[in-house]
Amino acid sequence: MRKSGRPTMIDVAAEAGVSLKTVSRVINTEPNVDAAMAARVHDAIERLGYHRNALAASLRSGTNDTLAFVAADLANTFYLGVAAALSGVAVQRGMHVVMASSEEDAAAERRLALDLCQRRVGGLILVPAAWDHSYLAREVAHGTPVVFLDRPGSGIPADAVLIDNRGGARAAVVELLAAGHERVGILLDAPEIYTMRERLAGAEEAFSAAGRTLDPALVVSGLHTPQDARAAMARLLESSDPPTAVFCGNNRATVGALEEIMTRDADVDVSGFDDFELSWMLPRRIRIVSYDIAELGIRAATTLLDRIASGGAAEPSTQLVPTALVDRGGRLSVDAPRLP
Amino acid sequence: MRKSGRPTMIDVAAEAGVSLKTVSRVINTEPNVDAAMAARVHDAIERLGYHRNALAASLRSGTNDTLAFVAADLANTFYLGVAAALSGVAVQRGMHVVMASSEEDAAAERRLALDLCQRRVGGLILVPAAWDHSYLAREVAHGTPVVFLDRPGSGIPADAVLIDNRGGARAAVVELLAAGHERVGILLDAPEIYTMRERLAGAEEAFSAAGRTLDPALVVSGLHTPQDARAAMARLLESSDPPTAVFCGNNRATVGALEEIMTRDADVDVSGFDDFELSWMLPRRIRIVSYDIAELGIRAATTLLDRIASGGAAEPSTQLVPTALVDRGGRLSVDAPRLP
DNA sequence: ATGAAAGCGCTAACAC
DNA sequence: GTGTTAGCGCTTTCAT
Numbered sequence: 001m002r003k004s005g006r007p008t009m010i011d012v013a014a015e016a017g018v019s020l021k022t023v024s025r026v027i028n029t030e031p032n033v034d035a036a037m038a039a040r041v042h043d044a045i046e047r048l049g050y051h052r053n054a055l056a057a058s059l060r061s062g063t064n065d066t067l068a069f070v071a072a073d074l075a076n077t078f079y080l081g082v083a084a085a086l087s088g089v090a091v092q093r094g095m096h097v098v099m100a101s102s103e104e105d106a107a108a109e110r111r112l113a114l115d116l117c118q119r120r121v122g123g124l125i126l127v128p129a130a131w132d133h134s135y136l137a138r139e140v141a142h143g144t145p146v147v148f149l150d151r152p153g154s155g156i157p158a159d160a161v162l163i164d165n166r167g168g169a170r171a172a173v174v175e176l177l178a179a180g181h182e183r184v185g186i187l188l189d190a191p192e193i194y195t196m197r198e199r200l201a202g203a204e205e206a207f208s209a210a211g212r213t214l215d216p217a218l219v220v221s222g223l224h225t226p227q228d229a230r231a232a233m234a235r236l237l238e239s240s241d242p243p244t245a246v247f248c249g250n251n252r253a254t255v256g257a258l259e260e261i262m263t264r265d266a267d268v269d270v271s272g273f274d275d276f277e278l279s280w281m282l283p284r285r286i287r288i289v290s291y292d293i294a295e296l297g298i299r300a301a302t303t304l305l306d307r308i309a310s311g312g313a314a315e316p317s318t319q320l321v322p323t324a325l326v327d328r329g330g331r332l333s334v335d336a337p338r339l340p
Numbered sequence: 341m342r343k344s345g346r347p348t349m350i351d352v353a354a355e356a357g358v359s360l361k362t363v364s365r366v367i368n369t370e371p372n373v374d375a376a377m378a379a380r381v382h383d384a385i386e387r388l389g390y391h392r393n394a395l396a397a398s399l400r401s402g403t404n405d406t407l408a409f410v411a412a413d414l415a416n417t418f419y420l421g422v423a424a425a426l427s428g429v430a431v432q433r434g435m436h437v438v439m440a441s442s443e444e445d446a447a448a449e450r451r452l453a454l455d456l457c458q459r460r461v462g463g464l465i466l467v468p469a470a471w472d473h474s475y476l477a478r479e480v481a482h483g484t485p486v487v488f489l490d491r492p493g494s495g496i497p498a499d500a501v502l503i504d505n506r507g508g509a510r511a512a513v514v515e516l517l518a519a520g521h522e523r524v525g526i527l528l529d530a531p532e533i534y535t536m537r538e539r540l541a542g543a544e545e546a547f548s549a550a551g552r553t554l555d556p557a558l559v560v561s562g563l564h565t566p567q568d569a570r571a572a573m574a575r576l577l578e579s580s581d582p583p584t585a586v587f588c589g590n591n592r593a594t595v596g597a598l599e600e601i602m603t604r605d606a607d608v609d610v611s612g613f614d615d616f617e618l619s620w621m622l623p624r625r626i627r628i629v630s631y632d633i634a635e636l637g638i639r640a641a642t643t644l645l646d647r648i649a650s651g652g653a654a655e656p657s658t659q660l661v662p663t664a665l666v667d668r669g670g671r672l673s674v675d676a677p678r679l680p
Numbered sequence: 681a682t683g684a685a686a687g688c689g690c691t692a693a694c695a696c
Numbered sequence: 697g698t699g700t701t702a703g704c705g706c707t708t709t710c711a712t
Binding site: 053066077098278279 | 394395423428460619623
């Protein structure tokens with residue numbers, strides 16, 4: 001019997017008067033087991049309060065039913081939404097999800113990712129904070145598939161699930177230009193961030209398509225908080241030739257810009273990437289490049305699970321989640337999105 | 341060498357020309373290892389691209405550096421905030437966090453919790469969806485500590501980290517009564533939810549303290565979405581003797597009530613439990629029972645980690661995270677909270 | 681349809 | 697200081 005700890009399969013086998021292997025067969029619902037024998041085993045399991053040690057099973061079989069999600073910032077609702085969606089898909093398919101946050105730090109990402117591989121997770125979903133991911137080459141080669149989310153990775157064969165950043169930004173700016181705006185400000189987070197570069201590129205494409213060029217004086221980068229964005233917006237509005245419209249590269253920039261604009265009651269059209277909670281409650285109408293956050297998580301999870309199931313034969317793919325330009329604010333709509 | 345898979349400690353030992361145990365010592369930075377030997381081992385590790393198999397280590401040692409967090413609803417920003425805080429504390433102390441969501445379903449909670457115990461997680465942080473947790477008695481007895489979060493559990497010795505629901509609600513309603521409101525509506529989610537019962541009890545305490553009693557006609561329960569709350573608010577406002585103030589039991593109720601009140605431009609004081617994003621941006625002043633979500637996660641994680649470290653000797657404790665009654669909306673404040 | 685034996689990769693006792 | 701020997705609890709051969 002158990003010496004001090006939990007009951008093991010051996011204890012169950014002894015209790016049921018069968019062999020170890022029979023217990024294993026019953027627990028894993030393998031075929032070719034006598035019903036009466038199975039019943040005896042189940043009885044013994046019940047009596048002993050036995051629970052299978054998944055660690056041991058995983059060690060022996062080499063399989064693992066845990067996925068890992070390394071986000072760039074788990075405190076961000078975006079990644080949290082992704083995590084929830086991921087988790088839902090995984091649990092539905094009998095797997096679990098470990099989550100961790102790199103806090104946008106390349107070294108932390110590397111440490112976490114390798115640490116999770118040490119735990120022999122079944123696969124890795126990674127929001128790149130690092131530039132180069134060849135440090136994962138061995139893990140991928142040894143059968144731990146990786147899916148990049150939100151930003152592309154490099155250095156290893158891996159699938160990627162991204163947002164159509166360029167297309168979404170282009171559509172938003174095309175609209176501003178079509179509305180006759182001559183001076184359009186652009187507020188962005190750090191250019192080191194992939195999505196910011198793509199969104200800026202999208203804005204530039206819109207200008208090119210209109211046969212115009214973006215005024216560098218109206219592009220402000222490195223805005224990390226709404227406060228940064230608010231200050232930047234203030235400077236733009238106080239300049240000699242202020243913008244009449246602004247495109248914001250993410251929801252923090254949008255909120256900051258709005259705060260300044262609303263405080264001044266300035267006449268500036270606002271368009272921004274990323275929806276945010278209660279955006280529909282804003283007293284002023286704005287346009288938002290919106291997309292389905294859950295869709296991102298669902299696609300990443302299914303892509304990873306499929307690759308695990310298939311053994312990783314197929315070519316790495318890159319999926320783009322589409323965006324939509326929508327109205328927010330300006331009225332209290334009845335079909336407001338549910339507060340999570 | 342490796343037959344097909346990853347290199348093992350044995351491979352490293354062979355490569356470095358030392359024994360298995362020496363490699364183990366080097367990897368676990370045990371004392372009493374010759375520096376030169378350690379260097380040789382590190383070289384071999386580097387050459388082979390060896391990564392320790394944490395599963396095997398955990399199986400053998402019986403310890404596990406993964407914590408599990410079973411939330412009631414991972415799509416809720418509240419639990420996500422908790423999860424992020426938890427995760428931060430855990431990673432800081434060299435542990436990982438697995439997250440799962442019971443979706444407020446007792447059976448799902450049980451399945452998930454036991455499943456995670458099968459994985460021999462080091463400890464469990466649980467938001468109870470079930471009423472009875474004696475199904476975990478064996479796991480707790482076998483050394484898997486449990487901490488209940490947000491709601492108390494039952495049937496097992498376990499720590500709990502809760503919000504001061506009663507105190508917060510009482511303070512909010514005391515204030516409404518002190519402001520001279522004769523008729524105060526109360527909007528709540530399902531009474532099956534512990535926090536709702538506590539918050540209602542707090543409201544009742546406030547009435548008692550004022551020598552008054554709550555009018556049952558003004559208490560509406562079972563409001564799960566903002567839409568439900570909005571409809572309930574509409575009914576209250578259309579009644580023959582409508583309330584002049586309303587206390588909302590959670591942020592969904594607050595948002596729904598506000599939507600109806602703002603649409604009608606009704607003169608109703610609003611006070612609600614739970615802060616929410618952009619609440620400061622509301623065009624109308626409200627009062628919010630606020631608390632530090634991260635604090636909840638941090639306390640739960642440290643409590644669990646301490647219990648794991650101490651072997652679980654101490655008596656189970658219950659901690660109450662304090663609340664504060666704060667102003668929201670009514671103006672654009674400069675010190676707006678950061679958008680996550 | 682069932683069982684015996686081997687071993688997954690590592691750590692914990694003991695030797696030396 | 698270092699090596700040798702046992703297992704952790706399970707799944708996987710392979711035999712019966």
